[in-house]
Amino acid sequence: MLMQATLPFEQAPYLDIANPEYSVRSPEVRAAREASWYARTPYGLAILRHAEMGQLLVHQSLRQGSHSWPEHNGVNEGLFADWWCNTILVTEGTDHTRLRRFLNPAFSPKTVRSMIPFFERLTNDLLADFIDKGECDFMTDFADPYAGRVLCYLLGISEDTAEEILSLSSDMGLALGVTYKQSLPVIEDATHKMYDLVEGVLEKRKKNPGDDILSMLINAGEGDDKMTHDELMNTGVMLVFAGVDTTRNQLGLGMSLFLDHPDQWEILAENPKMDMAAATECMRLRPTITWVTREAVEDFEFQDLEIAKGTTLHLFSESAGTDPTAFEEAPFDITERRGRNYGFGGGMHVCLGQIVAKNDMAVAYRLLSERITNVRANGKAEHLPDSANTGPTSLPIAFDVRA
Numbered sequence: 001m002l003m004q005a006t007l008p009f010e011q012a013p014y015l016d017i018a019n020p021e022y023s024v025r026s027p028e029v030r031a032a033r034e035a036s037w038y039a040r041t042p043y044g045l046a047i048l049r050h051a052e053m054g055q056l057l058v059h060q061s062l063r064q065g066s067h068s069w070p071e072h073n074g075v076n077e078g079l080f081a082d083w084w085c086n087t088i089l090v091t092e093g094t095d096h097t098r099l100r101r102f103l104n105p106a107f108s109p110k111t112v113r114s115m116i117p118f119f120e121r122l123t124n125d126l127l128a129d130f131i132d133k134g135e136c137d138f139m140t141d142f143a144d145p146y147a148g149r150v151l152c153y154l155l156g157i158s159e160d161t162a163e164e165i166l167s168l169s170s171d172m173g174l175a176l177g178v179t180y181k182q183s184l185p186v187i188e189d190a191t192h193k194m195y196d197l198v199e200g201v202l203e204k205r206k207k208n209p210g211d212d213i214l215s216m217l218i219n220a221g222e223g224d225d226k227m228t229h230d231e232l233m234n235t236g237v238m239l240v241f242a243g244v245d246t247t248r249n250q251l252g253l254g255m256s257l258f259l260d261h262p263d264q265w266e267i268l269a270e271n272p273k274m275d276m277a278a279a280t281e282c283m284r285l286r287p288t289i290t291w292v293t294r295e296a297v298e299d300f301e302f303q304d305l306e307i308a309k310g311t312t313l314h315l316f317s318e319s320a321g322t323d324p325t326a327f328e329e330a331p332f333d334i335t336e337r338r339g340r341n342y343g344f345g346g347g348m349h350v351c352l353g354q355i356v357a358k359n360d361m362a363v364a365y366r367l368l369s370e371r372i373t374n375v376r377a378n379g380k381a382e383h384l385p386d387s388a389n390t391g392p393t394s395l396p397i398a399f400d401v402r403a
């Protein structure tokens with residue numbers, strides 16, 4: 001494909017991404033990407049190609065832009081908006097660096113390696129409950145409890161709490177969809193309950209520390225340089241919120257890809273070492289977080305386009321991951337070595353939990369493919385809108401037990 005010059009703003013394609021019917025994978029988005037590296041949207045700009053997304057993720061004139069999301073949706077108050085606007089995700093500069101310093105060790109490769117036996121045990125336990133039936137709803141029988149129980153394990157709380165945190169984080173997650181305002185009462189109720197839950201766990205950990213992540217955060221730092229109670233509360237809620245819904249949705253999106261490409265499932269079963277490649281390739285083609293947000297902190301020029309201070313940019317990870325200028329015509333193929341995809345964002349705010357998430361998903365796909373074969377759709381799947389944060393809510397599958 002020939003590189004085209006940047007289109008003048010008025011001539012750039014317009015994508016109505018605030019419309020709940022709109023899909024980030026629609027032919028309209030593909031046509032827009034063919035015509036231009038950016039599009040206009042009701043929120044600001046959409047960035048459609050891989051190269052530009054990579055550059056803008058780390059651009060000095062941009063900050064993480066998710067703080068504007070409540071305002072973009074006409075929501076100016078409430079516990080969710082207050083919490084959201086103080087999370088690590090929207091914190092910048094030295095305050096952000098300080099928080100990452102406390103948090104990074106709890107998510108290091110070494111810490112995550114010690115979790116692998118738990119991920120394996122959990123996958124086998126969940127599978128044992130439905131393998132003899134030859135069918136299941138992949139979301140309710142596997143992805144939901146898996147994501148919920150991993151989070152319980154990280155926080156060192158009883159697995160009995162998994163259902164509650166799953167339901168609360170799903171309800172809070174409605175705030176990141178384009179129907180935020182309509183769902184406000186549900187979102188607020190869930191946020192209050194999540195605060196109560198995290199407060200209870202935090203109090204227990206302060207009295208009786210364990211080897212879970214919250215205890216690590218309480219103990220992190222020296223002397224006066226410690227996380228405050230408010231920071232611990234905000235971060236505790238953030239970890240549940242950021243970790244559960246994303247993982248369940250991403251697992252479901254990955255499984256729907258395998259349903260469409262059963263040959264890839266068999267390749268994984270024969271090559272278990274490709275589990276991480278499989279998890280990564282799923283995220284390239286079907287990222288649950290379909291756009292990552294940035295905001296201009298100053299007027300600047302990028303590829304001949306003037307971008308004014310305050311402009312919101314939505315960096316489209318699915319569009320970047322399927323961009324033919326970066327990947328050519330690249331079908332789902334776990335054996336191919338692909339360039340980087342941006343399902344976990346990038347730059348200073350790159351997903352804190354990405355090593356946990358990559359590993360827990362890799363273990364799940366690996367062990368499931370070892371035990372079941374001939375995976376196929378078994379009825380109609382239900383999905384969240386195909387934009388913002390997306391994924392299946394129901395995914396009925398059938399399979400045979402591998403001999």
Ligand code: HEM
Nearest residue numbers: 088089242243246247250289344345346349351352353357
């Ligand atoms: C498949 C699962 C996951 C996906 C797809 C995902 C994706 C993302 C994305 C796209 C971002 C924003 C990055 C940016 O703006 O550049 C992010 C940030 C974050 N994620 Fe994840 N995530 C996942 C799992 C997790 C888990 C398991 C945790 C922790 C338990 C977690 C904690 C966080 C935190 C704390 C941030 C904010 C980081 C910061 O601003 O410094 N995530 N994630």
